Amino acid sequence: MAACPPPLSGQDEGSFAYLTIKDRLPQILTKAIDTLHRHKNEMFEKHGEKGIEAEKKAISLLSKLRNESQTDKPIVPLVEKFVDTDIWNQYLEHHHSLLNDSDGKPRWFYSPWLFVECYMYRRIHEAVIQSPPIDDFDVFKESKEQNFFESLESITALCVHLQELMKTVENLDENQLKNEFFKLLQISLWGNKCDLSLSGGESSSQKTSIINSLEDLKPFILVNDMEHLWSLLSNRKKTREKASIVRVDIVLDNSGFELVTDLTLANFLLSSKLATEIHFYGKMIPWFVSDTTIHDFNWLIEQVKCSDHKWVSECGVNWENYVKTGRWVYHDHIFWTLPHEFCAMSQVAPDLYAELQKAHLILFKGDLNYRKLTGDRKWEFTVPFHQALNGFHPAPLCSIRTLKAEIQVGLQPGQGEQLTASEPNWLTTGKYGIFQFDGPL
Numbered sequence: 001m002a003a004c005p006p007p008l009s010g011q012d013e014g015s016f017a018y019l020t021i022k023d024r025l026p027q028i029l030t031k032a033i034d035t036l037h038r039h040k041n042e043m044f045e046k047h048g049e050k051g052i053e054a055e056k057k058a059i060s061l062l063s064k065l066r067n068e069s070q071t072d073k074p075i076v077p078l079v080e081k082f083v084d085t086d087i088w089n090q091y092l093e094h095h096h097s098l099l100n101d102s103d104g105k106p107r108w109f110y111s112p113w114l115f116v117e118c119y120m121y122r123r124i125h126e127a128v129i130q131s132p133p134i135d136d137f138d139v140f141k142e143s144k145e146q147n148f149f150e151s152l153e154s155i156t157a158l159c160v161h162l163q164e165l166m167k168t169v170e171n172l173d174e175n176q177l178k179n180e181f182f183k184l185l186q187i188s189l190w191g192n193k194c195d196l197s198l199s200g201g202e203s204s205s206q207k208t209s210i211i212n213s214l215e216d217l218k219p220f221i222l223v224n225d226m227e228h229l230w231s232l233l234s235n236r237k238k239t240r241e242k243a244s245i246v247r248v249d250i251v252l253d254n255s256g257f258e259l260v261t262d263l264t265l266a267n268f269l270l271s272s273k274l275a276t277e278i279h280f281y282g283k284m285i286p287w288f289v290s291d292t293t294i295h296d297f298n299w300l301i302e303q304v305k306c307s308d309h310k311w312v313s314e315c316g317v318n319w320e321n322y323v324k325t326g327r328w329v330y331h332d333h334i335f336w337t338l339p340h341e342f343c344a345m346s347q348v349a350p351d352l353y354a355e356l357q358k359a360h361l362i363l364f365k366g367d368l369n370y371r372k373l374t375g376d377r378k379w380e381f382t383v384p385f386h387q388a389l390n391g392f393h394p395a396p397l398c399s400i401r402t403l404k405a406e407i408q409v410g411l412q413p414g415q416g417e418q419l420t421a422s423e424p425n426w427l428t429t430g431k432y433g434i435f436q437f438d439g440p441l
């Protein structure tokens with residue numbers, strides 16, 4: 001296999017990785033500390049003095065973490081026992097072994113960006129689990145819920161669109177069905193703009209209805225493999241035996257509006273019979289501010305179900321039934337919150353790799369998943385996506401991602417350079433998106 005280029009890191013002053021580590025990660029930590037402060041009374045009411053002591057301890061641990069990152073201290077091993085503590089410390093040890101004496105130790109502005117950024121969120125989790133009885137507190141819950149409520153108008157519009165589509169879906173011809181599929185794919189793509197870690201935890205809700213702006217947004221899709229997704233699923237639908245399974249796996253990203261777009265797409269995949277079951281993968285711990293945990297997944301379905309808007313509530317009832325009847329399956333796995341590139345999954349989490357191999361198609365949502373699919377490395381823009389996956393091929397897969405990091409492969413010759421000339425920040429604003437497919441055509 002050809003050698004891989006070096007990883008993105010904070011060594012490159014002025015790079016997006018550098019600016020994220022220098023500015024946005026401390027901002028996210030400060031917001032987490034502020035959230036703990038603002039829940040002081042609630043902790044006292046629930047846990048008395050012990051709650052106040054725990055809140056103080058968590059705040060001091062997060063303040064220490066912020067200082068370590070801002071002063072480029074060495075990355076220190078995790079100390080609190082948890083399911084993945086040993087894996088993290090082995091990973092840290094491995095990085096340490098790669099360095100020679102002059103390099104010193106793994107540290108924030110030297111080690112791979114993917115590692116130090118994931119490490120920060122894992123240290124936030126450690127600070128919380130070290131502070132019982134608030135060891136189940138999600139410092140990002142408030143902003144995830146705020147994103148949902150601030151996006152309610154767009155969520156309602158999307159649920160109304162879905163329910164109207166459900167009335168006619170059985171009578172659509174092939175072409176009409178494909179068009180509706182493409183619309184919901186694009187809505188799921190642009191739903192990925194709602195990302196609280198890019199915004200440093202500031203509000204990033206969906207305030208306008210995406211449905212009416214899909215045509216205007218089309219020029220911003222840099223790689224468009226939607227046809228591959230259609231032909232894969234529609235051919236399977238035509239050729240499958242009555243009772244056979246067509247499984248689509250969705251590796252989720254952000255909760256709130258983006259999760260609603262993903263559940264809407266999943267609903268359509270079942271109703272159109274393009275799939276017979278959907279498997280979802282979320283995060284086991286609070287992650288990158290807005291990423292979906294099982295609590296967020298269940299909370300959102302409950303919110304939608306309890307809506308006072310008839311058609312929104314109908315979506316929630318249907319979605320709850322899909323889960324109850326096993327047509328939607330939610331999986332938790334610790335691998336998704338490790339720092340590893342996905343090409344390491346078959347070694348580090350063979351059970352998860354084997355699970356993904358059961359899918360006929362895997363959709364990877366969001367930018368962090370794209371960074372892990374491609375190893376967060378400094379690939380040339382024209383390197384084929386298949387090559388950048390570096391051996392990660394559990395099943396036909398597609399990245400559905402808005403660009404929020406300085407990494408993109410599979411472009412046409414000159415396409416990246418042209419974008420850089422016309423819009424220097426095209427890689428990191430979330431304004432451009434891709435549907436990038438890998439698998440047998």
Ligand SMILES: O=P(O)(O)OC[C@@]1(O)O[C@H](CO)[C@@H](O)[C@@H]1O
Nearest residue numbers: 195197198366367368369404405
């Ligand atoms: O995976 P997502 O939610 O689409 O984006 C994750 C993200 O916000 O975090 C990193 C920067 O902090 C980048 O990968 C990206 O900007």
Ligand SMILES: [Mn+2]
Nearest residue numbers: 253254288291
């Ligand atoms: Mn995310």
